[in-house]
Structures are given as structure tokens and as C-alpha cells.
Amino acid sequence: MFSSTKVEETRIHEAYAKRQKDPRYSWFSPGHLFLIQEREREIFILLRKKGINSFDNMQFLEIGCGEGYWIRQFITWGARPQNIDAVDLLPNRVDEAKRLCPETVRVECGSATKLRYPDQAFDLVHQSTVFSSVLDYSMKKNIASEMLRVLKTHGLILWYDFHVNNPWNSDVRGVNKREIYQLFPNCRVVLRRITLAPPLVRLLAPYSRLACYCLEQLKIFNTHYLGVIQKM
Numbered sequence: 001m002f003s004s005t006k007v008e009e010t011r012i013h014e015a016y017a018k019r020q021k022d023p024r025y026s027w028f029s030p031g032h033l034f035l036i037q038e039r040e041r042e043i044f045i046l047l048r049k050k051g052i053n054s055f056d057n058m059q060f061l062e063i064g065c066g067e068g069y070w071i072r073q074f075i076t077w078g079a080r081p082q083n084i085d086a087v088d089l090l091p092n093r094v095d096e097a098k099r100l101c102p103e104t105v106r107v108e109c110g111s112a113t114k115l116r117y118p119d120q121a122f123d124l125v126h127q128s129t130v131f132s133s134v135l136d137y138s139m140k141k142n143i144a145s146e147m148l149r150v151l152k153t154h155g156l157i158l159w160y161d162f163h164v165n166n167p168w169n170s171d172v173r174g175v176n177k178r179e180i181y182q183l184f185p186n187c188r189v190v191l192r193r194i195t196l197a198p199p200l201v202r203l204l205a206p207y208s209r210l211a212c213y214c215l216e217q218l219k220i221f222n223t224h225y226l227g228v229i230q231k232m
């Protein structure tokens with residue numbers, strides 16, 4: 001019998017197979033540069049507030065790591081490659097992540113609905129735009145429970161995802177605040193509204209980073225939540 005999880009996994013495979021390399025995500029695009037640099041700044045504001053001043057000796061897991069961009073960022077910021085595990089559903093993305101990341105990073109192909117790691121193995125579990133790629137609520141719930149299971153008692157989940165729907169892409173769906181609370185019950189959740197709407201940034205950034213920055217500070221046109229989720 002075909003379970004709803006299998007159906008959803010197949011849908012995700014098909015949705016990503018349609019995607020092409022997108023020039024909007026080039027480092028030479030002023031919009032992309034602005035979006036990533038602002039996100040990095042916000043990550044450190046949030047982590048510092050949570051008392052994290054170093055990644056030394058922290059055990060990391062990234063679920064839905066894609067081609068491993070954030071793994072490499074964490075390494076640049078001081079995480080040790082041998083302390084990093086990652087998992088993604090799509091074999092081609094896993095192969096690319098393996099090719100691009102240091103050999104001691106362990107990247108595996110599989111679903112985050114069923115992680116093979118023991119309970120309480122990680123200090124930091126990262127998810128970046130994975131939940132918005134999953135439309136089936138029960139799959140999202142399973143992923144969230146697995147993230148909590150493998151998280152140490154005093155560990156934290158770093159969350160980044162959009163909360164608005166993308167009218168041009170029906171393969172993704174925004175995850176709002178209420179849903180995040182439902183996915184992680186009995187947890188302390190801190191969310192910051194960041195990321196000025198990317199189409200607006202792509203339009204403005206070539207002319208004025210300052211305009212992008214000021215609009216982002218207003219928050220009303222921001223499309224994503226950056227968050228930290230901790231067990232109570």
C-alpha cells in the first residue's frame with residue numbers, strides 16, 4: 001500500500017525535478033547578496049541572545065540540507081566538519097553536498113521523517129526552507145517530532161522559512177506562526193520576522209542597499225521567520 005508519506009515524497013521529488021539553476025541565486029546578484037548577508041546578521045543576533053558565542057564542540061544536524069550551502073557557512077563560522085551530520089531526500093542534492101563539503105561531514109540521503117540518529121544527539125538542529133517544501137501536514141509533524149527527539153535537552157532548533165504563500169509556486173506553502181507553535185508543542189519559540197520580500201529586494205538592491213535595509217527594518221514587507229525553538 002502507498003502511504004501518504006510516500007505520496008508526498010514522490011511529489012517533492014517531482015517538484016524539485018522541475019527546478020532549473022536560477023540566476024537569481026547568484027552571488028553576483030545584488031539582491032541575493034543583500035538577502036543572505038542580512039540573514040547571516042540576524043542569525044548571529046538571535047544566537048548571541050541565546051548565549052551562544054562559539055560553535056566549538058557543538059554537534060550539528062541539518063535536515064533538508066540541499067547542496068550543503070548552510071553546512072559550509074556553519075564551518076566558516078567555526079563549526080567543526082566532523083561534528084556535522086546532514087540529511088536530504090534528493091540523491092542528486094546529497095551527491096552535490098558531499099562533493100562540496102569537507103569529507104568529514106556526514107551527508108546522507110533519506111527522509112527527515114525517520115532519522116537514524118539516537119535521542120538527544122545534537123546541540124543544534126537546522127532547517128532552512130524545508131517545511132515550506134512539504135505540503136502534507138502529517139509529514140511536517142513527523143519531521144518536527146524527529147527534530148525534537150534528536151535534540152539535546154538544552155539544544156536548539158534554528159528555523160528559517162517563509163510564512164507567506166508564493167503565488168507563483170504551488171509546490172511550496174508558507175508556514176505561519178500558529179503552525180510553528182503547533183508543530184513544536186511544549187517548546188519555547190522565539191521568532192523574528194526577517195527578509196524583505198525577495199522580489200522587492202531584487203528590484204531595489206542594484207540601486208540602493210540602504211532602501212532595502214530601511215524597508216526591512218519596517219518588517220511589514222518581510223516574508224520569513226528566523227527562529228529558535230527550545231524544549232521547555
Ligand SMILES: C[S@@+](CC[C@H](N)C(=O)[O-])C[C@H]1O[C@@H](n2cnc3c(N)ncnc32)[C@H](O)[C@@H]1O
Pocket residue numbers: 012016063064065066067068069070087088089090093110111112113127128129130133134143
Ligand atoms: C528549498 S530546499 C532548501 C535547501 C537548504 N536547506 C537551503 O536552505 O539551501 C528544501 C530541501 O528540503 C529537502 N526536503 C524536503 N522534504 C524533505 C524530507 N522529508 N526529508 C529530507 N529532506 C527533505 C528537499 O529535498 C530540498 O533539498
